[in-house]
Each structure stands twice: as C-alpha cells, then as structure tokens.
Amino acid sequence: MKNSFLLLSSLLVLALASSAQAASTVSYAIEPIIGYDRVQKLAPTAHVKNRLIYGARARAGIPLVSLEAEFTRGQDTESYPEQDLSILDRDDKLKLGIVSSYRLSTLVRFNLRLGGQAKRSHHEETQAGVTTVTDTGPTYRPYAGVGLSSRLGRNFDLSGGVTVVFNDFPRMAANEYQTTLGFNVSFP
Secondary structure, eight states, X not given: OHHHHHHHHHHHHHHHHHTTSXXXXXXXXXXXXXXXXXXXXXSSSOEEEEEXXXXXXXXXXXXXXXXXXXXXXXXXXXXXXXXXXXXXXXXXEEEXXXXXXXXXXXXXXXXXXXXXXXXXXXXXXXXXXXXXXXXXXXXXXXXXXXXXXXXXSSSEEEEEEEEEEOSSTTOGGXXXXXXXXXXXXXXX
8 A cells, every 4th residue: 555655646746747848748649559479378288379469559648647548358269179178268458557758769769657457357168068157357457568669650650568467576477478569640
C-alpha cells in the first residue's frame, strides 16, 4: 500500500511538472499491435508453441506524460491426433497506464511505460470427445516497458518494444515478457 501511494504521488508530481508545457503539444495516437510470443507448454508433454498476439493501443497527452489504454488477445490451438487431444488457449489483456516519451532525433523517439494489467484466460482441452474448460481471472499485475518508434511520415510511425508484467515480484523467473511491433497513426 505504501509503495502504491509513493508511486501515485510521484506520477502526480510528474504530471503537474509537465503541465508547464504548451497545451498545443497535446496529441492522440492509435497503434495496432502485432506481437509474437514463444510459449513453453507442459501439457500433455513438454514442448514449445508459438502464438500471435493482436490488439490496439490508444494514447493521449503530451510527450512527457501521456495516458494509455491497450487491449490484446492471444489465441492458439494445438492438436495431438495420436492422443485424440486438442487444446485451445485464449488470453485477453487490458493495460492502463502512463507513457513518457523522449525524442532522440527528428526520426526516433524513446518511450517508457508503467501501469497495471488485467488478464483473463480461457483454457479448453478436448480428449476422446470430452471437453474440459478452465476460465481464470481477472488477475491484476503491474507492468513496465521500453520501446522505440521511428517516424515514417508526417503522422505515421513504426514502433516496437518490450514490456515486462511482474507476476511474482521480486522473483524475476515468473515474469511475463511481451514483445510488440506496431504501426502508429497520430492525430494532431
């Protein structure tokens, strides 16, 4: 609780300090998100599976402090014909937080992200015609991330980044690492 209050107070001070910037720098952006995730699965046997994640992120504010909201969905299926087993996994994630941007050059911008994530999961196994469904969530976790964006035109950017969701802090082994690649469209 004390850490949350300290974090909230720090963010408020940062937001107030940034309000000295001209109001004309307020911008809005929408980014489609495409991410590639490599997942270690243990059921029914240990194996690696690849997952495509898609969604969108919206941002509003000034470069020093902007608010963001992001929704992503990841879905994959696995089939084991020799065991008459099929598995469907789906994760829905909603992130709410702040972003701070720093322009490194006229074409490149560096971003820092901080906030909270809500996650809901759906797991479905069908074996020999019998389906077992497990729904979990929502669970709430903090996240932090870094990213770069490169200007491709007046209102278009290409962006990529890495976000860490802290599932069991301070043990870093249980964290979830999300990589993203997106195309931004900005509205001045």
